[in-house]
Amino acid sequence: SECHTVFVVVFLRLVNANVCSIGAQALGPVNLKGRSFLTLKDFSSDEIKHLLWVSGDLKHRIKHEKQYLPLLQGKSIAMIFEKRSTRTRMSTETGFSLLGGHPCFLTSQDIHLGVNESSTDTARVLSGLSDIVLARVNSHTTLEELVKDASIPIINGLSDLYHPIQILADFLTLQEHYGSLSGLTISWIGDGNNVLHSFMMTAAKLGVHLRVATPKGYDPDSSIIQEAQRLSKQHGTQFLLTSDPVEAARGSNVLVTDTWVSMGQEEEKKRRIKDFLGYQITMQTGSVAKPDWTFLHCLPRKQEEVDDQVFYSPRSLVFPEAENRKWTIMLSKLVVIMVELLTEDPH
8 A cells, every 4th residue: 555655665764774863863874674672772872763763653653644554464473471561461462463463472371481491492483483572571581592592583571681662662752742852851769670771771872861769779780880871971961870869850851660569579568668768759759850840650550659649640641651662662573573574665
């Protein structure tokens, strides 16, 4: 169809062109075809900006213009879920289906990854049965093992170290709300976890300042701190680490938190809630932020993390943020397996 051809042309320009622009900002060449997506640490500024640009374009074409774009017709995705998730499962299944592909959901009861079958064998089997794998796993090393032995791209749906698809959704949400990302200040107030790690690997590359407050003993990974400091220096942004939530929130555009008790940490709940006392985000927290401050949370949310007054206020972007998981996760799959479309002559 005509709209199908137009979209292929957009992707040809996006992935293969030497220069593409987002607003007035010129971008350099990118090469995303066939690459796995384990962490945004492995992606350059221009590559991340391209991903956000095309995610927004997909959303506009499909949601607002009602275009039908079966770009993944005949393709299948194997979805490995060692950890349950409303947003990751729904965004993957609906997004892949909207593009004409077929999602296959595999729980730990279905696939027994690394138990009844080694990761090596699983990677080789799925490479022959599907076109791409999304894996939501307990250990990041599982993803690295899959990548080593798979002949198809692997996407990180969450690991103990990173959550890159969430961060793309967060930055798309902020880009839509503020119009531009460069110069924004994000304040993370909470646990030094996988979501924070992905913010730390991404913010500076987008010209975003990052202020982080974690309780003592809940700091982010030391090697990731070192890389974030290097990236901040390279891109001329500010990176602050503190244990004071008010200091982190001061002068910020965006306040962000996440669950204090992740899956697998239930036995630590009482101790964690005690250790995070004073870290709940409230309107009082926002009083030291900039007048236009907004709030993000990747969900599911507990009230001790953020009160209802903030969570359900007009400042809260959590529900557009949740929806944007579909458009960014759709894009990440589309880019890495569209070899045929990207090498065809659209005419």
